[in-house]
Amino acid sequence: MNDAYFKEKAACCMTEDKIERNLFDEFGVKRGLRDFNGKGVLTGLTNISKIESSKVMDGKSVPCDGKLWFRGYEINDLVNGIGDRGFEEVAYLLLMGELPDREELDAFCKELNELRRLPQNFTRDVIMKAPGQDIMNSMTKSVLTLASYDDRVSDNSVENVLRQSMSLISVFPMLAVYGYHAYNHYDLGGSMYIHRPDPNRSTAENILYMLRPDQKYTELEARVLDTALILHMEHGGGNNSTFTTRVVTSSGSDTYSVIAAALSSLKGPKHGGANIKVVRMMNDIREHVGDTADEGEIRSYLEKIVDKEAFDRSGLIYGMGHAVYSLSDPRAQIFKTFVEKLAHEKGREADYQLYSAVERLAPQIIGEKRKIYKGVSANVDFYSGFVYSMLDIPLELYTPMFAMARIVGWSAHRIEELINMDKIIRPAYKSIMKEREYVPMEQR
Numbered sequence: 001m002n003d004a005y006f007k008e009k010a011a012c013c014m015t016e017d018k019i020e021r022n023l024f025d026e027f028g029v030k031r032g033l034r035d036f037n038g039k040g041v042l043t044g045l046t047n048i049s050k051i052e053s054s055k056v057m058d059g060k061s062v063p064c065d066g067k068l069w070f071r072g073y074e075i076n077d078l079v080n081g082i083g084d085r086g087f088e089e090v091a092y093l094l095l096m097g098e099l100p101d102r103e104e105l106d107a108f109c110k111e112l113n114e115l116r117r118l119p120q121n122f123t124r125d126v127i128m129k130a131p132g133q134d135i136m137n138s139m140t141k142s143v144l145t146l147a148s149y150d151d152r153v154s155d156n157s158v159e160n161v162l163r164q165s166m167s168l169i170s171v172f173p174m175l176a177v178y179g180y181h182a183y184n185h186y187d188l189g190g191s192m193y194i195h196r197p198d199p200n201r202s203t204a205e206n207i208l209y210m211l212r213p214d215q216k217y218t219e220l221e222a223r224v225l226d227t228a229l230i231l232h233m234e235h236g237g238g239n240n241s242t243f244t245t246r247v248v249t250s251s252g253s254d255t256y257s258v259i260a261a262a263l264s265s266l267k268g269p270k271h272g273g274a275n276i277k278v279v280r281m282m283n284d285i286r287e288h289v290g291d292t293a294d295e296g297e298i299r300s301y302l303e304k305i306v307d308k309e310a311f312d313r314s315g316l317i318y319g320m321g322h323a324v325y326s327l328s329d330p331r332a333q334i335f336k337t338f339v340e341k342l343a344h345e346k347g348r349e350a351d352y353q354l355y356s357a358v359e360r361l362a363p364q365i366i367g368e369k370r371k372i373y374k375g376v377s378a379n380v381d382f383y384s385g386f387v388y389s390m391l392d393i394p395l396e397l398y399t400p401m402f403a404m405a406r407i408v409g410w411s412a413h414r415i416e417e418l419i420n421m422d423k424i425i426r427p428a429y430k431s432i433m434k435e436r437e438y439v440p441m442e443q444r
């Protein structure tokens with residue numbers, strides 16, 4: 001590979017592809033499909049969830065604490081109200097639109113358990129082939145390969161898409177956990193163990209059961225994981241991976257291709273991939289800040305991160321900020337309520353103090369150094385990685401955990417798109433290109 005070639009040609013791309021910022025304003029282009037104050041361009045209607053981040057007072061929109069509803073039910077009420085199969089209960093709600101009664105929940109769990117199996121030798125022939133640290137890529141590969149085992153792959157009837165969706169929801173924990181075990185064995189030299197899921201356990205329990213060598217977990221651990229999954233399940237039609245789901249669905253593509261595209265979107269560090277980044281950033285802070293109890297030292301280091309002088313030099317404090325929320329993300333608030341308790345039980349109080357300090361300081365620093373219209377606060381991913389680390393879940397599985405939950409939201413949105421929209425999503429790009437006469441090779 002000739003590095004110099006790519007360096008030189010990248011410089012060409014930088015020059016040829018550069019579009020002056022002022023042109024976006026001149027042509028009224030909403031960068032990131034967002035207004036100048038960060039509000040998303042209205043692109044659809046949905047009945048699946050609702051997000052509130054501002055209120056109208058005296059005719060003016062003012063930021064407020066974030067609120068989230070799934071199918072009409074507030075997230076706090078769901079988290080507090082659900083039983084020991086919370087993931088299944090909320091998945092049913094999101095997919096079917098109503099809370100299940102006991103009989104409906106039992107039948108739903110039975111279906112999920114029956115669907116929780118992979119084709120023969122799939123683990124050996126697909127998941128263990130070319131394993132790698134990026135489990136999201138491994139899952140995407142597996143999802144696309146599963147398409148070739150489905151006789152009705154391209155049948156986009158609601159009935160068939162629901163079957164395909166429930167099947168993928170069921171096997172996602174296996175694709176992720178086995179993908180990790182393959183990586184742990186082949187790349188990290190660890191022992192290989194593939195535990196089959198137990199049909200009598202919930203999704204959250206099965207994740208821990210398949211992941212741990214001794215298959216053991218406590219009730220509290222399963223409950224915490226179940227709650228974490230619910231918090232990640234759904235977030236409107238506009239988030240990057242759900243919008244991707246909508247866009248690819250609108251072209252008439254099949255369920256496997258749509259979910260592969262959604263996974264590819266989710267893994268980005270500005271979206272679901274942020275949970276891995278948060279934990280890496282916290283480790284980096286611990287490494288570089290002499291006294292992590294000294295807020296002054298933490299502040300200076302966070303300033304360096306925002307100034308692109310430290311950590312991954314992206315200028316981002318991961319786990320902070322949100323495209324919609326301003327003052328608070330209700331899911332981060334819920335996480336925080338049990339993070340403190342869990343940290344105390346696991347002897348991780350010092351880590352908890354550091355997280356709390358970053359949560360307090362980061363919005364001030366980002367506010368000082370960036371143009372913030374709506375305010376910045378901790379998002380769902382700020383505490384999630386910390387929670388997973390306390391459950392001894394390996395770092396490589398943090399974004400896959402998000403995917404195991406969000407696939408429910410993607411599926412609900414895919415079905416809503418199929419039922420209501422028969423128009424391909426196709427926004428416009430204003431061309432600023434100049435036409436040119438073709439120049440024959442000898443004259444260039």
Ligand SMILES: CC(=O)SCCNC(=O)CCNC(=O)[C@H](O)C(C)(C)COP(=O)(O)OP(=O)(O)OC[C@H]1O[C@@H](n2cnc3c(N)ncnc32)[C@H](O)[C@@H]1OP(=O)(O)O
Nearest residue numbers: 038270271272274315316317318319320321322323370379
């Ligand atoms: C599940 C989820 O997807 S939740 C989000 C997970 N992502 C992260 O935690 C990554 C860190 N956060 C971010 O990158 C952003 O806050 C996003 C992508 C989530 C939202 O981005 P936006 O909607 O553009 O945020 P917003 O409009 O509030 O940003 C305003 C300014 O603040 C900056 N800003 C926002 N969040 C941060 C942050 N965490 N660190 C540093 N600067 C930030 C933006 O870069 C922007 O500055 P600019 O105009 O100079 O480019």
Ligand SMILES: O=C([O-])CC(=O)C(=O)O
Nearest residue numbers: 235238239240323324380
């Ligand atoms: O809504 C967004 O932009 C990001 C997202 O998916 C979430 O917060 O869960």
